[in-house]
Amino acid sequence: MFHHPSRPLLLGHRGARPLRRLAARQSEIPSENTLPAFDYCMGAGCDGFEFDVRYTRDRRHVLCHDAKHQGQHVAETHYEGLERRHGYDLPCLDDVLKRFCGNAFLDIELKVPGNEEEVCLAIHAHPPLRGFVVSSFLPQLLLRFHEIHASLPLGYVCKHREEAQLWAELPIRMFFPHYSLISPQLVNAVHERGMQVIAWTVNKRADMLRLAEWGVDGLISDDPWLLRETFSEAKATGA
Numbered sequence: 001m002f003h004h005p006s007r008p009l010l011l012g013h014r015g016a017r018p019l020r021r022l023a024a025r026q027s028e029i030p031s032e033n034t035l036p037a038f039d040y041c042m043g044a045g046c047d048g049f050e051f052d053v054r055y056t057r058d059r060r061h062v063l064c065h066d067a068k069h070q071g072q073h074v075a076e077t078h079y080e081g082l083e084r085r086h087g088y089d090l091p092c093l094d095d096v097l098k099r100f101c102g103n104a105f106l107d108i109e110l111k112v113p114g115n116e117e118e119v120c121l122a123i124h125a126h127p128p129l130r131g132f133v134v135s136s137f138l139p140q141l142l143l144r145f146h147e148i149h150a151s152l153p154l155g156y157v158c159k160h161r162e163e164a165q166l167w168a169e170l171p172i173r174m175f176f177p178h179y180s181l182i183s184p185q186l187v188n189a190v191h192e193r194g195m196q197v198i199a200w201t202v203n204k205r206a207d208m209l210r211l212a213e214w215g216v217d218g219l220i221s222d223d224p225w226l227l228r229e230t231f232s233e234a235k236a237t238g239a
Contacts, residue, residue: 007231008211009218011107012041012049013201014065017222033063035091038100044224045232048105048130050200053093055115056082061093061122065111075112093119097126106132107198107220109157113141120149133174139166146171155198167195174198174217179207184214191215205230 015037018029030036033051041049052065060079067074070083082090100106106128135155136142142154155174158164167175175190179199190197198218199211208219208230221227
Protein backbone atom coordinates (compact mmCIF):
# COMPACT_ATOMS: atom_id res chain seq x y z
CA MET A 1 0.00 0.00 0.00
CA PHE A 2 1.25 3.47 -0.88
CA HIS A 3 2.22 5.21 2.35
CA HIS A 4 3.35 8.71 3.28
CA PRO A 5 3.97 9.14 7.01
CA SER A 6 4.13 12.94 6.74
CA ARG A 7 1.09 13.68 4.58
CA PRO A 8 -1.94 12.12 2.88
CA LEU A 9 -1.87 10.43 -0.52
CA LEU A 10 -2.35 13.18 -3.12
CA LEU A 11 -4.53 12.29 -6.13
CA GLY A 12 -5.78 14.33 -9.06
CA HIS A 13 -9.52 14.08 -9.80
CA ARG A 14 -9.80 12.65 -13.33
CA GLY A 15 -6.19 13.78 -13.56
CA ALA A 16 -7.08 17.47 -13.40
CA ARG A 17 -10.13 19.65 -14.03
CA PRO A 18 -10.42 23.41 -14.68
CA LEU A 19 -11.72 25.52 -11.83
CA ARG A 20 -13.31 28.96 -12.08
CA ARG A 21 -10.62 30.53 -9.92
CA LEU A 22 -7.95 29.18 -12.28
CA ALA A 23 -9.30 30.98 -15.36
CA ALA A 24 -5.87 32.29 -16.25
CA ARG A 25 -4.44 28.76 -16.27
CA GLN A 26 -7.35 26.86 -17.80
CA SER A 27 -5.89 26.83 -21.30
CA GLU A 28 -2.95 24.77 -20.04
CA ILE A 29 -5.09 22.15 -18.28
CA PRO A 30 -5.74 19.13 -20.56
CA SER A 31 -9.14 17.50 -20.91
CA GLU A 32 -10.08 15.32 -17.92
CA ASN A 33 -9.73 11.54 -18.07
CA THR A 34 -7.00 11.73 -20.73
CA LEU A 35 -3.35 10.72 -20.71
CA PRO A 36 -2.24 14.38 -20.96
CA ALA A 37 -4.36 15.17 -17.87
CA PHE A 38 -2.59 12.39 -15.98
CA ASP A 39 0.80 13.65 -17.17
CA TYR A 40 -0.21 17.12 -15.95
CA CYS A 41 -1.17 15.70 -12.56
CA MET A 42 2.04 13.76 -12.14
CA GLY A 43 4.04 16.76 -13.34
CA ALA A 44 2.49 18.76 -10.51
CA GLY A 45 4.03 16.30 -8.05
CA CYS A 46 0.99 14.26 -7.00
CA ASP A 47 1.21 10.58 -6.10
CA GLY A 48 -1.37 9.49 -8.66
CA PHE A 49 -4.87 10.12 -9.90
CA GLU A 50 -8.48 8.97 -10.04
CA PHE A 51 -10.18 8.17 -13.36
CA ASP A 52 -13.53 6.83 -14.59
CA VAL A 53 -14.09 3.64 -16.58
CA ARG A 54 -17.11 2.62 -18.69
CA TYR A 55 -17.64 -0.10 -21.28
CA THR A 56 -18.37 0.23 -24.98
CA ARG A 57 -20.65 -2.04 -26.98
CA ASP A 58 -17.62 -4.12 -28.00
CA ARG A 59 -16.56 -4.35 -24.33
CA ARG A 60 -13.61 -1.98 -24.41
CA HIS A 61 -13.12 -0.26 -21.06
CA VAL A 62 -12.79 3.42 -21.94
CA LEU A 63 -12.18 6.44 -19.76
CA CYS A 64 -15.39 8.46 -19.63
CA HIS A 65 -17.30 9.92 -16.70
CA ASP A 66 -20.73 10.37 -18.29
CA ALA A 67 -22.98 7.74 -19.86
CA LYS A 68 -22.90 9.76 -23.08
CA HIS A 69 -19.83 10.97 -24.95
CA GLN A 70 -20.57 13.87 -27.30
CA GLY A 71 -24.16 12.71 -27.65
CA GLN A 72 -23.35 9.03 -28.12
CA HIS A 73 -24.27 6.40 -25.53
CA VAL A 74 -20.94 4.81 -24.62
CA ALA A 75 -22.50 1.43 -23.79
CA GLU A 76 -24.29 1.31 -27.15
CA THR A 77 -21.39 2.42 -29.35
CA HIS A 78 -18.37 0.50 -30.59
CA TYR A 79 -15.05 1.97 -29.52
CA GLU A 80 -14.07 2.92 -33.05
CA GLY A 81 -17.36 4.82 -33.39
CA LEU A 82 -16.75 7.18 -30.49
CA GLU A 83 -15.75 10.64 -31.65
CA ARG A 84 -12.45 12.21 -30.78
CA ARG A 85 -12.50 14.66 -27.87
CA HIS A 86 -10.49 17.86 -28.17
CA GLY A 87 -8.00 16.12 -30.42
CA TYR A 88 -7.63 13.01 -28.26
CA ASP A 89 -9.07 9.54 -28.76
CA LEU A 90 -10.77 8.21 -25.66
CA PRO A 91 -8.05 6.29 -23.82
CA CYS A 92 -8.67 2.78 -22.52
CA LEU A 93 -7.80 1.30 -19.14
CA ASP A 94 -4.99 -0.68 -20.80
CA ASP A 95 -3.41 2.57 -22.03
CA VAL A 96 -3.32 4.00 -18.51
CA LEU A 97 -1.97 0.83 -16.94
CA LYS A 98 0.81 0.49 -19.51
CA ARG A 99 1.89 4.11 -19.19
CA PHE A 100 1.57 4.72 -15.46
CA CYS A 101 1.90 1.33 -13.76
CA GLY A 102 5.45 2.12 -12.69
CA ASN A 103 5.09 5.60 -11.22
CA ALA A 104 1.53 6.40 -10.11
CA PHE A 105 -1.05 5.29 -7.57
CA LEU A 106 -4.18 4.52 -9.62
CA ASP A 107 -7.74 4.94 -8.37
CA ILE A 108 -9.72 3.02 -11.01
CA GLU A 109 -13.37 4.04 -10.59
CA LEU A 110 -15.86 1.77 -12.33
CA LYS A 111 -19.04 3.61 -13.30
CA VAL A 112 -21.07 0.57 -14.42
CA PRO A 113 -21.12 -3.18 -13.71
CA GLY A 114 -19.97 -5.75 -16.25
CA ASN A 115 -16.56 -6.77 -17.61
CA GLU A 116 -15.17 -7.29 -14.10
CA GLU A 117 -13.11 -10.29 -15.20
CA GLU A 118 -11.49 -8.29 -18.00
CA VAL A 119 -10.60 -5.48 -15.61
CA CYS A 120 -8.87 -7.97 -13.32
CA LEU A 121 -6.95 -9.42 -16.27
CA ALA A 122 -5.85 -5.95 -17.39
CA ILE A 123 -4.58 -5.09 -13.91
CA HIS A 124 -2.71 -8.39 -13.62
CA ALA A 125 -1.09 -7.81 -17.01
CA HIS A 126 0.29 -4.43 -15.88
CA PRO A 127 0.19 -4.35 -12.06
CA PRO A 128 0.56 -0.81 -10.66
CA LEU A 129 3.78 -0.91 -8.68
CA ARG A 130 2.96 2.21 -6.64
CA GLY A 131 -0.42 0.88 -5.50
CA PHE A 132 -3.98 0.96 -6.79
CA VAL A 133 -7.63 0.55 -5.81
CA VAL A 134 -10.73 -0.41 -7.78
CA SER A 135 -13.47 1.92 -6.55
CA SER A 136 -17.15 2.44 -7.27
CA PHE A 137 -20.39 4.01 -6.06
CA LEU A 138 -22.04 0.63 -6.71
CA PRO A 139 -21.93 -1.88 -3.81
CA GLN A 140 -23.00 -4.78 -6.03
CA LEU A 141 -20.07 -4.16 -8.34
CA LEU A 142 -17.62 -4.24 -5.44
CA LEU A 143 -19.14 -7.47 -4.17
CA ARG A 144 -18.74 -9.00 -7.64
CA PHE A 145 -15.07 -8.02 -7.75
CA HIS A 146 -14.58 -9.54 -4.32
CA GLU A 147 -16.09 -12.80 -5.56
CA ILE A 148 -13.73 -12.87 -8.52
CA HIS A 149 -10.56 -11.86 -6.69
CA ALA A 150 -10.82 -11.61 -2.91
CA SER A 151 -7.41 -9.94 -2.51
CA LEU A 152 -8.17 -7.09 -4.94
CA PRO A 153 -8.04 -3.72 -3.12
CA LEU A 154 -11.52 -2.20 -3.32
CA GLY A 155 -12.96 1.19 -2.39
CA TYR A 156 -16.49 2.41 -1.81
CA VAL A 157 -17.36 5.90 -3.05
CA CYS A 158 -20.36 7.87 -1.76
CA LYS A 159 -21.70 11.40 -1.83
CA HIS A 160 -24.75 11.31 0.48
CA ARG A 161 -25.00 10.54 4.17
CA GLU A 162 -27.56 7.75 3.77
CA GLU A 163 -25.19 5.94 1.39
CA ALA A 164 -22.21 6.37 3.69
CA GLN A 165 -23.60 3.91 6.24
CA LEU A 166 -22.77 0.99 3.92
CA TRP A 167 -19.00 1.35 4.23
CA ALA A 168 -18.70 -0.98 7.22
CA GLU A 169 -20.62 -3.77 5.46
CA LEU A 170 -18.50 -3.99 2.32
CA PRO A 171 -15.25 -5.92 1.64
CA ILE A 172 -13.22 -2.76 1.06
CA ARG A 173 -9.83 -1.41 2.06
CA MET A 174 -10.59 2.25 1.31
CA PHE A 175 -13.65 4.40 1.96
CA PHE A 176 -14.14 7.40 -0.35
CA PRO A 177 -16.75 9.74 1.20
CA HIS A 178 -17.39 13.21 -0.16
CA TYR A 179 -15.31 15.54 1.99
CA SER A 180 -18.45 17.19 3.44
CA LEU A 181 -19.35 13.89 5.15
CA ILE A 182 -16.05 13.49 6.98
CA SER A 183 -15.60 14.07 10.70
CA PRO A 184 -12.83 13.08 13.11
CA GLN A 185 -15.20 10.43 14.49
CA LEU A 186 -15.70 8.89 11.05
CA VAL A 187 -11.96 8.83 10.39
CA ASN A 188 -11.36 7.08 13.70
CA ALA A 189 -14.13 4.54 13.07
CA VAL A 190 -12.74 3.65 9.64
CA HIS A 191 -9.21 3.36 11.00
CA GLU A 192 -10.39 1.11 13.82
CA ARG A 193 -11.53 -1.38 11.18
CA GLY A 194 -8.12 -1.27 9.49
CA MET A 195 -9.36 0.73 6.49
CA GLN A 196 -8.29 4.02 4.97
CA VAL A 197 -10.28 7.21 4.30
CA ILE A 198 -9.84 9.10 1.03
CA ALA A 199 -11.66 12.45 0.74
CA TRP A 200 -13.05 13.88 -2.51
CA THR A 201 -13.25 16.42 -4.15
CA VAL A 202 -11.22 18.87 -2.06
CA ASN A 203 -10.38 22.13 -3.82
CA LYS A 204 -9.60 24.57 -0.99
CA ARG A 205 -6.35 24.71 0.93
CA ALA A 206 -8.07 25.17 4.30
CA ASP A 207 -10.16 22.04 3.75
CA MET A 208 -7.09 20.06 2.70
CA LEU A 209 -5.23 21.01 5.86
CA ARG A 210 -8.24 20.40 8.13
CA LEU A 211 -8.87 16.94 6.72
CA ALA A 212 -5.19 16.07 6.95
CA GLU A 213 -5.22 17.18 10.59
CA TRP A 214 -8.14 14.81 11.18
CA GLY A 215 -6.04 11.97 9.80
CA VAL A 216 -7.48 11.20 6.37
CA ASP A 217 -5.22 8.93 4.36
CA GLY A 218 -5.71 10.60 0.98
CA LEU A 219 -7.12 13.65 -0.79
CA ILE A 220 -8.57 13.88 -4.29
CA SER A 221 -8.63 17.33 -5.90
CA ASP A 222 -9.40 18.95 -9.24
CA ASP A 223 -6.27 21.06 -8.69
CA PRO A 224 -3.17 18.85 -8.40
CA TRP A 225 -0.87 21.87 -8.13
CA LEU A 226 -2.74 23.19 -5.09
CA LEU A 227 -2.54 19.75 -3.49
CA ARG A 228 1.21 19.55 -3.84
CA GLU A 229 1.85 23.19 -2.95
CA THR A 230 -0.34 22.94 0.16
CA PHE A 231 1.59 20.06 1.64
CA SER A 232 4.98 21.35 0.57
CA GLU A 233 4.16 24.61 2.39
CA ALA A 234 2.71 22.80 5.38
CA LYS A 235 5.88 20.75 5.78
CA ALA A 236 8.11 23.80 5.37
CA THR A 237 6.20 25.87 7.95
CA GLY A 238 5.43 23.02 10.31
CA ALA A 239 1.68 23.61 9.87
